[in-house]
Amino acid sequence: MSAGAIVIVGAGQAGGWAAATLRGRGYRGRIVLLGDEPHAPYERPPLSKAVLGGQAAPDSTELFSRERLAELDITFRPGVAATRLWPERHQVETSEGAVLDYDKLILCTGGRPIVPALPGVDGPAVHVLRTRDDALRLRTRLGPGRRVVIAGGGWIGLEVAATARQAGCATTVLEQAPRLCARSVPPGVSAHLAALHSAQGVTLRFDTGLRAVQARPDGSCVAELADGGHLEADAVVLGVGMQANDTLARAAGIACDRGVLVDEYCRTSAPDVLAAGDVAVAASAAGPLRLESWQNAQDQGAAAACAALDAGQPYVPSGAVWSEQYDAMVQIAGFPARARREVLRPQADARALLSVALDEGDRVVGAVAVNAARELRPLRQWIAQGARVDPGRLARADAPLSSARIG
Ligand SMILES: Cc1cc2nc3c(=O)[nH]c(=O)nc-3n(C[C@H](O)[C@H](O)[C@H](O)COP(=O)(O)OP(=O)(O)OC[C@H]3O[C@@H](n4cnc5c(N)ncnc54)[C@H](O)[C@@H]3O)c2cc1C
Incomplete structure (x- = not known):
């Protein structure tokens, strides 16, 4: 594509990674990163943990500093929102009243608490x-x-x-x-x-x-x-949930359904407009899927950047999420809420848990580990491969995990 300009709306996890990936993939045109918050892109997970608890300084959550963005020749505009979008004209208006032309635009506007x-x-x-x-x-x-x-x-x-x-x-x-x-x-x-x-x-x-x-x-x-x-x-x-910031897209006539609808290349219904992160709703075999996860925001932000350069691979969301509460490290793989049946695999440590989610054919569709990272590792592969298991063996502490796989 010609080295014109790519505008990214939203300077969070997805927007920051989209911008950095564009440069990483050799894009030489102008990159404009609009963020309505006053801060450089930062990570939100510590906000409910170490930052809230006072053990970490707010600055420690920064993902890309202003200096790093400048080194990458990314025009970062903190405190500036995109207020209007005209996909047919390839233009976006900012809260400062400027109208920017773009070749491609990536919506990474995240969400807000309900x-x-x-x-x-x-x-x-x-x-x-x-x-x-x-x-x-x-x-x-x-x-x-x-x-x-x-x-x-x-x-x-x-x-x-x-x-x-x-x-x-x-x-x-x-x-x-x-x-x-x-x-x-x-x-x-x-x-x-x-x-x-x-x-x-x-x-x-x-x-x-x-x-x-x-x-x-x-x-x-x-x-x-x-x-x-x-x-x-x-x-x-x-703490009753989040709603996607899709007002800008909606007003521009882009298809939305509790978020901006995207295909596997992060493309929206409007030409040359892509979306990634918490705002994006991907099509999946189990229906529309909007993920609120750090890993997805990073991976989908990078995937949208590659797609904007016409070098994209189909993006397959992994569902990976983690949470930390006290000394419990909770890790989620796949989509455990889709379980038809849950099997709990006994753990030696009473504080640990391994829950394996199976579909009606005993295929592994998700897993949740609490302080059980080692046993989660093979399960990630099984989820990706659609492996079938014997629920009885899975639930037996004396049977090695590997012996539970039957297909
Ligand atoms: C307190 C907290 C704790 C979390 N903990 C975890 C965790 O432990 N594990 C995990 O996997 N996930 C966690 N998450 C979720 C994870 O942080 C999000 O999934 C991720 O931040 C989403 O990134 P994003 O870039 O899509 O959206 P955001 O991070 O929300 O960034 C979007 C940015 O776009 C801006 N914006 C919106 N509209 C406009 C506009 N019109 N113009 C310009 N800018 C705009 C927003 O203000 C925001 O700065 C947590 C989230 C929160 C809030």
């Missing part, structure tokens, strides 16, 4: 966690004896719960479903996570959610629950 329309959620004690600034704001609310109520027992909610508990807070998690992380893992994993948090002193309340928040003059609040209960809190954290 804020349910409940009375009082705009109050000062209510928090979300997506950005560095969110983490710093919430951090000021944590400390010994502080009371933290978290709405949502998913990954963000549980990581915040672990960090708050380790900071000495009295911590309660509200979960509308009867179990934790129900959207992404089978019941055995949920039960393990529940036991982990309960043992650390977190109060878990299932089948209930937040109904309203009443602000108090001293900056604290009262969380009203759907089951009629009330909890006094110094902070309420909304």
